Amino acid sequence: MIAAAILDRLRAIVGAGGWSTDAAELAPYLVEGRGLYQGRTPLLLKPATTAEVAALVAICAETGTPIVPQGGNTGLVGGGVPFESGNEVLLSLSRMNKVRGVDPLNNAITVEAGCTLAAVQGAAGQADRLFPLRIASEGSCQIGGNLSTNAGGNAVLRYGMMRELVLGLEVVLPDGRVIDGLRALRKDNTGYDLKQWFIGAEGTLGIITAATLKLFSRPRDRQTAFVAVPDVAAAVSLLGVAQAVSGGQVEAFELVARTGLEFVLRYTPGASDPLAVKHDWYALIEIAGGDAPDALRPVMERLVEAALVDGLALDGVIAGSAAQAQALWRLRESMSDAQKPEGGSIKHDISVPRSSMATFITRATAEVLARMPDARPVVFGHIGDGNVHFNISQPLGGDKAVFLGRWHEISELVHGVAHELHGSISAEHGIGRLKRDELPLYKSAVELDLMRGLKQMLDPGNIMNPGKLL
Ligand SMILES: Cc1cc2nc3c(=O)[nH]c(=O)nc-3n(C[C@H](O)[C@H](O)[C@H](O)COP(=O)(O)OP(=O)(O)OC[C@H]3O[C@@H](n4cnc5c(N)ncnc54)[C@H](O)[C@@H]3O)c2cc1C
Known part of the structure; x- marks a missing residue:
């Protein structure tokens, strides 16, 4: 139970429009996407600036009030949803959704934590650049959530996970102090890389309020193929062939098993089997690069041909248009939803x-x-x-x-x-609440000891998303 006087102080920081206790408004913030958890909170806070976040956290630190940070609430381990007890405040970053600046010469973009991933991709595109993180939830998930979960997705093979896409972070620490680390430097060997502490920390060490992210040249061409493979070992070998033939331009390499494809074909309107004959395993391959549309078409053709000759592929189709490529990706991306009716x-x-x-x-x-x-x-x-x-x-x-x-x-x-x-x-996906009790079974005692030590140092009052991850 959080005292009414504390809630009043928090409300005063953000003012009207910056908080809510309305049950209908709160409802989507309190339920985990798969319905695994249903939380409660006496107050939803929606700060609009880093200064507001810092002031809110300072009050929480002083009063020992637990805070759950939340981005787009698309996380799949229950990390961003408060516990059922109802004695945590929920802090949504959604109103902090400004692009603070794009620097195409430095291939960098600075955005607030509440920007959706799709908005960041769009801002990069407007500057003729690429922000390469791609996940099926990109329309809803936010950069702060992507950072806090160290999100992966479809282009990790080429560009790395979120951790590798960050140049600098702005973070509000559990005592309300602010790390202003929005440096757009590729090289900065001045000691410990503090920003990495907060990436993948699932909101347990502080609240990320803004980030400076890496941008890349925008590929002028993308080629997508859907290939039947004899087995999983062949799929793994095929990746090596694809990298060799394309000169390292493979951006995505996804495995699809027949069972999942059957579910997708059954439940996804408009989905159709790309190949005439059924096979047990498939690989969805995307290569990207080139200086003009269709520049990589001959490369993809050589790749699929080499795979067929080597016996690493049994059949395959190359998308002939962006719409066909999208249809192939839809088969892969509908995989999660298609399991529900089963x-x-x-x-x-x-x-x-x-x-x-x-x-x-x-x-x-x-x-x-x-x-x-x-x-x-x-x-x-x-x-x-x-x-x-x-x-x-x-x-x-x-x-x-x-x-x-x-x-x-x-x-x-x-x-x-x-x-x-x-x-x-x-x-x-992270650890959150779902895998918290399993973590000690698989992480070494030394690593757990260091993780707990870091948490204790930064958050001695245990107010930052307590009970998640550790
Ligand atoms: C259809 C679908 C497909 C998905 N595909 C992928 C995929 O391919 N790869 C992948 O990695 N994930 C995937 N996810 C999972 C999810 O989208 C990612 O984990 C995403 O990064 C979460 O972002 P979010 O803004 O929704 O975070 P939330 O769910 O709101 O929060 C996630 C965690 O981060 C913390 N947090 C959020 N914002 C902040 C902040 N600003 N500061 C500090 N802590 C914060 C929360 O407390 C919580 O612990 C998928 C989810 C769905 C629904």
Whole structure:
């Protein structure tokens, strides 16, 4: 229970329009996207400036009031939603959505944390530049959320995760002080790289209010192909061929299994099977670059031909237009939604070294099916980054609640295989609330000790998104 006097002080900082207690307005902020968590809060704060955020946090620090920062609320581990107790204030960055500046000569853009990813991509495009982070939630997720989760997505293979796309950060610390680190420098060897502490910290070490991000030349051409492959090992080998033939211009390399494609074809209006014959596994390949539209078409043709000759591909189609490319991407991006009508789904966001990907999928599938023979693995993901969404759909006709009740048991199997192969239980979605209690099983005692030490140093009162991640 937060005292009314504290809530009054917080409201006074942001003024009218900067807060809400209206149940209808609060509702979407309080529910996690998959419906796993339903939180409560006595006050939604919507600051408009960094100074306001700093003043709010200073009051929270003084009074020991817990704060949950929230961006677009598209995170998939419950990190941005308050607990059910109702004794945390929720701080949305949505009103801090200005592009502070674009510097095409320096290939840099400075934006506030509440800018959506799509808005940043758009601002970069207007300056004839590329901001390369691409995820299916880009219309809603915000840069502050992308930074706090170290988001990945479809172009990591070429440009890296969010961590690698940052030049500088502005952060409000848990005591209300502000780090003004918006330096647009590629080289700055002046000691510890403090900005990295806050990237992937899931709002537990401070509130990111703005960022200076890297921009890149805008590729003039993109070519997309959908290729049937004999198995996962072939898909991994095919990536090597694709990189060699394209001179390193592969931007995305996604794995799609037939089961997931069947779901997409069943439930996504307008979706159609790109190839005449059914296959168990597919790769969606995108190359980008060149100085003119269609400049890379011959490269993609050579790539697919080489794959067919080497036996790494069984069939394939190259998109003939932007609309066809979009249709192929839609098959991949509808994969998450298409699992919903099939009932419960136990989800995993695994990474392993690419060289272990085929072993991981074979072993994890065998272990899950040995325990639950009618379960239906739906395997897809950013295989080019060694990242696979290893989801398990419930048996046909089974009881959803009973199936989901076995989440922990099944995850233990899957995460166990990933761990043995020196992989991670969270490639890109983070830990949040969903995987918090599992983290100690897979992270070394030394690493956990350092993480807790950092948290204690920056946030001794434990007011910044408490109970998430650690
Ligand atoms: C359809 C769909 C597809 C997705 N695909 C991908 C994908 O390919 N790759 C991927 O990485 N993710 C993916 N995601 C997950 C999600 O979109 C990302 O994790 C995204 O980065 C979250 O951003 P957000 O603004 O929605 O953050 P939120 O969900 O609001 O918050 C996420 C975490 O960050 C913290 N936080 C938010 N803003 C701040 C801030 N300014 N300062 C400090 N802490 C903050 C929150 O407290 C929370 O812990 C997908 C989600 C959906 C729904």
